[in-house]
Amino acid sequence: MTQLNITLDEGILKELMLGNRDDAVRKLLEVVFDAVLQAEATEQLGAEQYERSDSRITYRNGFRTRILTTRVGSLTLHVPKFRDGTFSTQLFRSYARSEQALLLSLMEMVIQGVSTRKVTEVTEVLCGTSFSKSTVSALCKQLDPAVENFKNRSLETEYPFVIVDALYMKARERGAIRSKGMLIATGINRQGKREVLGFQAGDGESYETWSEFFLGLKARGLHGVDLVTSDNHGGLVKAIKEQFCGVMWQRCQTHFSRNVLDKVPKKQRSDIHAKLTDMYNSPSLKNAYKRRDFLLKELEILAPKAAIKLDEGFDDITAVFSLPKEYRKRLRTSNSIERLNEEIRRRERVIRIFPNEDSINRLIGTLLIEQHEKWISGKSYFNMDNYFDEKEQARKDAEKVRQKRITQVA
Numbered sequence: 001m002t003q004l005n006i007t008l009d010e011g012i013l014k015e016l017m018l019g020n021r022d023d024a025v026r027k028l029l030e031v032v033f034d035a036v037l038q039a040e041a042t043e044q045l046g047a048e049q050y051e052r053s054d055s056r057i058t059y060r061n062g063f064r065t066r067i068l069t070t071r072v073g074s075l076t077l078h079v080p081k082f083r084d085g086t087f088s089t090q091l092f093r094s095y096a097r098s099e100q101a102l103l104l105s106l107m108e109m110v111i112q113g114v115s116t117r118k119v120t121e122v123t124e125v126l127c128g129t130s131f132s133k134s135t136v137s138a139l140c141k142q143l144d145p146a147v148e149n150f151k152n153r154s155l156e157t158e159y160p161f162v163i164v165d166a167l168y169m170k171a172r173e174r175g176a177i178r179s180k181g182m183l184i185a186t187g188i189n190r191q192g193k194r195e196v197l198g199f200q201a202g203d204g205e206s207y208e209t210w211s212e213f214f215l216g217l218k219a220r221g222l223h224g225v226d227l228v229t230s231d232n233h234g235g236l237v238k239a240i241k242e243q244f245c246g247v248m249w250q251r252c253q254t255h256f257s258r259n260v261l262d263k264v265p266k267k268q269r270s271d272i273h274a275k276l277t278d279m280y281n282s283p284s285l286k287n288a289y290k291r292r293d294f295l296l297k298e299l300e301i302l303a304p305k306a307a308i309k310l311d312e313g314f315d316d317i318t319a320v321f322s323l324p325k326e327y328r329k330r331l332r333t334s335n336s337i338e339r340l341n342e343e344i345r346r347r348e349r350v351i352r353i354f355p356n357e358d359s360i361n362r363l364i365g366t367l368l369i370e371q372h373e374k375w376i377s378g379k380s381y382f383n384m385d386n387y388f389d390e391k392e393q394a395r396k397d398a399e400k401v402r403q404k405r406i407t408q409v410a
Helices: 010-017 021-045 091-111 116-127 133-151 207-219 234-243 253-261 266-280 285-302 304-317 325-331 335-351 357-377 385-409
Strands: 060-070 073-082 161-173 176-188 194-202 227-230 248-251
Touching (some): 021 060, 133 357, 161 234, 161 335, 161 357, 176 207, 176 335, 176 357, 194 357, 227 234, 234 248, 253 266, 266 285, 335 357
Parallel strands (some): 161 227, 227 248
Antiparallel strands (some): 060 073, 161 176
């Protein structure tokens, strides 16, 4: 291997010991890297500069400058040129790997909720140069293919349980800041693992928006759904009933409790909340009816409007009683997706206003991919054996009843 010949200027040595050390280190690195480039040129030529040698394969042809960004600043390097243009160096290949790692880090910072302005500040400290906000945004567009592939992937297994929700964010559109809804669906597959099924940013959560979202999920293969859990948003509920005809709908009990308690005097809310929870925890639907009736009598005197809400919504909040007991608690609310929303909110609060709708899909989509991978590689959310055993038994019982009716008619 060719030996490096490095000549240090006296000024650099003085600056290293007494002066501006960062600037001195930058200059030192320029000298070292230039020496590396010269050594590589000598090795590839088979001869030193101006050396006569039978092993020489071509001749030098000056040099070109190349800027290399490092932690201590931008280095101006002198890259040798050959007459036949064959010079190559490992130095910039190593730099390319480091640069790629830096770009990935920039994207990761944005994903974790660091604003593009802060990203430019961080890179200036670490690299001695800064990236503009538009550059960081352009880099993050490299995430788009992965997000799109995940968003449009096929859903091949059954998903007996689906939970849906929406959260709102701000984005710039047509010269104004507008509210955007992010629709999210999660599901529990046949193996008992949670998955992120889909997501979509759009203008609110109207019936049309939710219907389009559900149609997209079904087009990708969503099937085998037995129960959908959500809040009571009018457009959402209508879309669920139309797009998942025959599927049970479970109204989120947490949201329902808030709706009821809003009609109860503040002093009595704690007591009524405890009684609602006791009703939700009933061992059977028959028992839940009894606890509801006792609570209705109390509310009819204390808060008549709350009593009406409880009576009208009772059937919607008790759909889970048709499931085996071990599945009810986690499926009676949309709390699991609410916790996911909190993780999203933690990043979104930093960004505050997205530059456009695409950036919402990009950031939230990347977060959802990460969460999906954690769920799939982690522990099962449910053991589904008991559920499918009971479902099969219910099917057999229904078939017996059907056959009995046919026999009686005949």
